[in-house]
Amino acid sequence: MKEIINCAAYQSGCRIADVELNKVHEVLKDVNQFVWIGLHEPSEEVLQRVQKEFNLHDLAIEDAHLAHQRPKIELYGDTVFIVLRTAHKNQQQHIEFGETHFFVGKNFIVSVRHGSTIAYTEVRSRCESMPELLSKGQGFVLYAIMDFIVDRYFPVVDDLESDLEAIEDKIFKERPSRQTTEQIYQLKRELLEVKRAVSPLVDICNRLMRFDIKSISAETHPYFRDIYDHVIRINEMVDNTRELLNTALEANFSLISISQNDTSKKFAGWAAIIAVPTMVAGFWGMNFRVIPETESEYGFYAIILGTIAVCVLLYVLFRRSGWL
Template sequence: MIEPGARMGQVVNCVEYADGQRVGDVDLPDVSDILEAKRPSRFVWIGLFEPSEELLREVQHEFGLHDLAVEDAHRAHQRPKLEEYGDAIFVVLRTAQRGENSAIAFGETHVFVGPGYGVSVRHGASVPYVEVRQRCESAPHLLKKGPGFVLYAIMDFVVDNYFPIVDDLEEDLEKLEEEIFGGNYRRETTERIYDLKRDLLGLKRAVSPLMEICNRLTRFDSQLIDAESRPYFRDVYDHVIRINEAVDNLRELLNGALEANLSLISVAQNEVTKKLAGWAAILAVPTMVAGIYGMNFEFMPELKWMAGYPMAMGLMASVCAILFWRFKKSGWL
């Protein structure tokens, strides 16, 4: 058995509901007795945060959870999915939260839904589900639909928390575009673009599987999710579609920003190369003339002329001036 203090550190809350109304907190060892009573209007909703394997095994015993689902909930690192185990449903969701360094941290939420119970297990980064429970308890006419509505409420909360993250990513992209097309294109900008692409890829992996999950839930035919509850999952599906499209659009815009940044960096480097080449050509003229007259041959008539030196200097100056004018006119300098 788990020590009570250790258990409470991982059990966020365990509450019994009847006809959509909160009855009261329930001790974990008493859950099986409530479920065995099989009262149609009652169910138990327990929330766990990063539970130990021992606690999960105790929860499994009390709620009658499937071994494979419990193993997934303990190991975590699962892709979003929906699995059926007899008359129970097991759903894996990927949660997302923007950290202080602007990087997206991903976590997981595993939801078990069965006759008379709902179990939510959180791992890693996520917003606490206190708000979800409060929203459900403030709408008893909906909560009385049972554990199926709990599943909807959690999915809706997870998906809605994607929207502010997408908005933040859009703002980051707008700032990057202003930097790039404002002439402040740098290699560091390329690194930031790749960071955003990595965040978007993680968000895409979290969102894309939800479309199939929501589709299945809207067609689900069981007592857990009745015909009246299916429209709520269609609403979640609509939100998932919007987020998925926004992520795809952002990825395309990021690809364009990356190409533009690399192109502008290349153009800037070419401009520098052109200037260096232009000055190198100009400096090559006096170097060549000085080199010719510095060869120290015995028979070089120009060396004996009184006008030889002025002519050499004039030649160098005039050719350099002509080259400078031509390069300036062509935009090389």
């Protein structure tokens, strides 16, 4: 597997050369150039070479190697270390999360991808096609990749909203079931994962917009405001979906309870109806010498008809009351 996806030098918004990793320090001597390096699940050896070239902090390198970090932004001297989580739907329609770590310095940016993430080849191509914007330096590159990551949350959240609508249709149009409850909990779990990934981005964007970070020019601050707006929208969509999902869960429980009550009523109604002939049979089945109506010619038929009449009457009353 290729660990170093790209390592190139840029000047005035144009790609001027591909650079070998161990020669990056020579490019960094020119303050008018910056280096953009893309790594995919690099080994510890590659990260140590990157650390040596850019003089990166040990703790940041350790985080970039181990991965499984929460989204965050940290400053190590003049270098900014940022962790973002990526998300997309796989072929089985399950959400897969990955991580991208960034090291942003005075004239360099290093992106480190981990897990299920989509390559940023498209982002690099788009940036290289806009030299007037790429000339803003590594700050614009950071914006472009962050914007790409955040925008990919929209289809994920849209799919979750569609799943919620399907669950609502199941709840109100079909018979409530345990399977529906399991689907609700599965969707709640996915929404919680998305919330954990997106929520910290608000603070990250705020710091990138408002703090004086030497490695990110003030010209790029408005671009991060655009990402901030997108993050707020995604957070609102997730919160609204979670609230509706909680309501759907309560509605499902209520309908299940109503269904159980209806079933209990039916059992009670039929039990009451069956109790009538059982009681009659119990009375006339006792071993006494003298039992009323036993010597009557029509006594048996009268008891049978009376029993049937009472059962029919009970059935009609229960039917009217909604118990049957």
